Amino acid sequence: MGCDVSTSTGATMSEQVKIVDGKPVCFLYDEPLPSKVVVCGRCDGKGVSTAYLGAYTMEEMDEQGPEFFEDYMSGVYDRQCDKCNGLRVTAVILWDELTKEQEADLESDYIDEQIARNERLMGC
Numbered sequence: 001m002g003c004d005v006s007t008s009t010g011a012t013m014s015e016q017v018k019i020v021d022g023k024p025v026c027f028l029y030d031e032p033l034p035s036k037v038v039v040c041g042r043c044d045g046k047g048v049s050t051a052y053l054g055a056y057t058m059e060e061m062d063e064q065g066p067e068f069f070e071d072y073m074s075g076v077y078d079r080q081c082d083k084c085n086g087l088r089v090t091a092v093i094l095w096d097e098l099t100k101e102q103e104a105d106l107e108s109d110y111i112d113e114q115i116a117r118n119e120r121l122m123g124c
């Protein structure tokens with residue numbers, strides 16, 4: 001043993017979110033999927049995020065000085081969220097409403113990914 005395989009969240013490479021009529025929709029191979037709009041989890045629905053800076057401890061904040069802290073808190077370092085592109089929402093697939101074909105596509109896609117993952121782990 002000794003191989004620590006982290007489990008996937010189920011997101012696949014070919015599945016992506018695109019904006020249609022100002023609303024996020026899940027797509028698979030350029031085909032829209034039944035999806036629903038949810039608040040973006042990365043930026044908590046703010047549309048901007050300082051996640052790229054990493055998390056600062058209070059100690060590190062002190063080292064940067066009070067001006068940095070003020071700027072940080074007032075959003076000077078906020079960047080457009082790279083997950084929702086500042087839209088504050090994103091889309092998730094409604095699995096219950098997929099057609100059989102869509103479901104099969106997504107599942108085979110997922111299995112392909114699993115196989116690729118296992119191949120990468122060979123020899124460990």
Ligand SMILES: [Zn+2]
Binds near residue numbers: 041087
């Ligand atoms: Zn976001």
